[in-house]
Amino acid sequence: MSSKKIAAAEVAEGGVVDLVKGSRRRREEEEESRELHRDPNVLFAGYKLPHPLQYKILVRIHTTSQSSPSQAYRQGIEDLDKELQYLKKAFEV
Template identity: 80%
Template structure:
C-alpha cells in the first residue's frame, strides 16, 4: 500500500516543534496554534477545555488536509486574557484531569485485583 505506517503519523520529526504559535494581525487577542502530529482526538479535547474558560470568546480547530498530520487551534480571548494564557491554562487543566482519571482508574484496578487475590 502507498499509505505511510500508522506510527509515522504521530512521531514528530527531529527539529520540528510540537506546537507553534502565530498571532492574528487582524483581530486583537486572537491567535492560531499549530499542533504537529495530532488529529481530532486532541483537537476536540483542547477546544472543549478552552470553551470552559470565561475569557475565551472563540475556540475552534481544523485539520488543514487529511494527509497533513497536524491541527490548527484558533483562540480569541477577551482583553483580560491572551490566547497564550488560555491555551496554557487549558493544557494544564487537562493534564490535572487526566492525572485524576489515571489515579482513580488505578485505584479501582487495585481494589478489584485485591478482591480476586483472596
C-alpha cells in the first residue's frame, strides 16, 4: 500500500476534524471510502479523481472529536482487509 505522508490534522468548527488542505493522496482503489462510512465517528468520507490519466485518488475524511481522519482511515483499511480475508477463505472451501 503506497501513500503519501498525511498532513497534520486541525480541528474545525463544531468539533469536526479535517485534514489540512482537506485531502490525502492515495494510489489504491477507492474501496476504503465505503468502509469509512460504516464507522460511527465518520461524518463524511469521499474521494475524487483529479485527472483520468493519473492513477491518483484524493480522499477527504471528516470525523467527530472522538476520532481522527488518520485513525478512521487506518481502521477502514483494516476492516476491509478482514472482509477480504473472510471472502478468500469462503472461496477456498
